[in-house]
Amino acid sequence: MWRQKNYKNLVDYRNVKSHVYGGQSYHSKKEASYAAQLDILQKAGEIKEWDRQIEVPLIVNGIKIARYYVDFLVTHKDGRKEYVEVKGWWTDYARLKWRLFEALYSKKKNVELTVVK
Numbered sequence: 001m002w003r004q005k006n007y008k009n010l011v012d013y014r015n016v017k018s019h020v021y022g023g024q025s026y027h028s029k030k031e032a033s034y035a036a037q038l039d040i041l042q043k044a045g046e047i048k049e050w051d052r053q054i055e056v057p058l059i060v061n062g063i064k065i066a067r068y069y070v071d072f073l074v075t076h077k078d079g080r081k082e083y084v085e086v087k088g089w090w091t092d093y094a095r096l097k098w099r100l101f102e103a104l105y106s107k108k109k110n111v112e113l114t115v116v117k
Contacts, residue, residue, distance in 0.1 A: 024052065031071055031086045034116060038074065048075045054083070058100050068101045082112040 019025065021032040022039070038050045054073040058066045072084040083105065085098060098115075106113050 026052075027071075028086070028088060030088055030116070034072065034084070034086050038072065045077075048077050050074045056083070056101060056105070058097070058104060060100075060104070065100065066097060068097050070101070080110045080112060082114055084114045084116060086116045088117070 019027070019029045019032040021035050024035070026032040026035065035050075035052065038047065041047045042050060051073045052071065054070045056068045056070055057064055058068055070083045071086045074082040074084060076082065083101075087094070090098075102113055105111055
């Protein structure tokens with residue numbers, strides 16, 4: 001009999017959620033480091049603002065398929081929105097959701113998608 005894998009447990013595979021920066025807990029050391037870089041860019045006036053763990057609904061033909069949590073949303077001074085995913089290792093499930101997110105959002109005006117490896 002076919003059984004669905006418990007992807008919720010696989011998503012956190014190999015990550016230790018004890019990486020803290022600025023009073024916030026991050027999924028990885030790499031994410032916490034990226035948050036520190038964003039703070040530097042914001043203080044230098046290179047970006048307008050940034051936020052973390054942004055929920056993005058994945059809607060196809062009016063049907064909500066899933067939600068995707070992007071690691072960071074960076075708002076640039078010119079109004080562009082950049083969704084940033086910081087990944088060291090991808091599960092099949094995470095890669096599938098990212099590809100769906102890419103298909104739905106990559107062609108939007110003033111939106112950029114970035115993967116930091």
